[in-house]
Amino acid sequence: MIEIKNLKKIWEDDGTSVLEDINLTIEDGDIYALVGRSGAGKSTLLRCINGLTSYQGGSLTVDGCEIKDLKDKELREFRRHVGMIFQHFSLLERETVYQNIALPMQCWKYSKADTDKKVKELLELVGLSDKMNAKPRNLSGGQKQRVAIARALTMEPKILLCDEATSALDPKTTNSILELLLEINKKIGITIVIVTHQMEVVRKACNKACILEQGRIADEGTVRDIFIKQPLSLRRLLGEEEIRLPAQGHNIQIAHMVNDIHDGELFGKMSKELDYVFPILDGKIQEYQGDHMGIFVINVDDAHLETVTRYLDERRMNWRKMSVKEHGQKGGEK
Ligand SMILES: Nc1ncnc2c1ncn2[C@@H]1O[C@H](COP(=O)(O)OP(=O)(O)OP(=O)(O)O)[C@@H](O)[C@H]1O
Ligand SMILES: [Mg+2]
CATH class of the missing domain: 3.30.70.260 (ACT domain)
Incomplete structure (x- = not known):
């Protein structure tokens, strides 16, 4: 469970406040959407969750563990169990699909046999077994995102963070990636946090959502309630x-x-x-x-x-x- 209470973040270099009074709970197995306009603070909040950036006030715990209190080594260990995917996939262009997926396990010095077993299992899960030896440049955007998803799952994370993971994809490919995320959520019970500005993504994939406006929560709750109640923040986003x-x-x-x-x-x-x-x-x-x-x-x-x-x-x-x-x-x- 991810529990965020009164979280506050200030950019240290210029003292501007980016997140203020953030209170939300993400339960295990949720597919939780963080939505808002550009600059609302979505990515920053996501980066607070995996300890890539710190916060100055309040508390953010993952399974009871306060992220800002983690020391370097503990933080590395914690991040090992948090997968992350991005809009532009971040794949190594010179390496094959297989090598890209195997990378985290190689870094953590897993045996070749264990790595091979896991990579092949994940290739099957994301439907890319036949592309194992292809290079990223020979893949479509949707296929590249599937590789990134497989790579994010190698360390068997409990949480998968997605930052605009479907923003560069066409609507049909977006749907297929969302279906894959839903399948993964169901099969492995992984908690997924999705940062997006695409309300389609929220409607189709998420059970809960939080709408951020200028670093504050404007509305939060189940997606069903938010869409039925149509608060002003949602209407502004839907344009x-x-x-x-x-x-x-x-x-x-x-x-x-x-x-x-x-x-x-x-x-x-x-x-x-x-x-x-x-x-x-x-x-x-x-x-x-x-x-x-x-x-x-x-x-x-x-x-x-x-x-x-x-x-x-x-x-x-x-x-x-x-x-x-x-x-x-x-x-x-x-
Ligand atoms: N390292 C930084 N130092 C100072 N300000 C920053 C830094 N990174 C981001 N910001 C500012 O913090 C605010 C929130 O940024 P953030 O990237 O979290 O927004 P976002 O909601 O993810 O936007 P987008 O949808 O465009 O990705 C923005 O005003 C941004 O300019
Ligand atoms: Mg962002």
């Missing part, structure tokens, strides 16, 4: 397309899980039961790890606002009133 909201009446956004085809009849039913016809201004259904989430915007008049919102509350539907100006604006209502 929703502007929809022209009418100035008259009330624009209401409704987010709900669509578990079977009949859930899609919500508005027809609501209209019939309330004997009130209203326009649907926007609607989309997104996949969320096998489930589907519907996000709609309807417009209701003054006279029906109360009956409509009561109807939604009684069915525990998540709704919020949108302000006409909110799209494309920073700040505004919560």
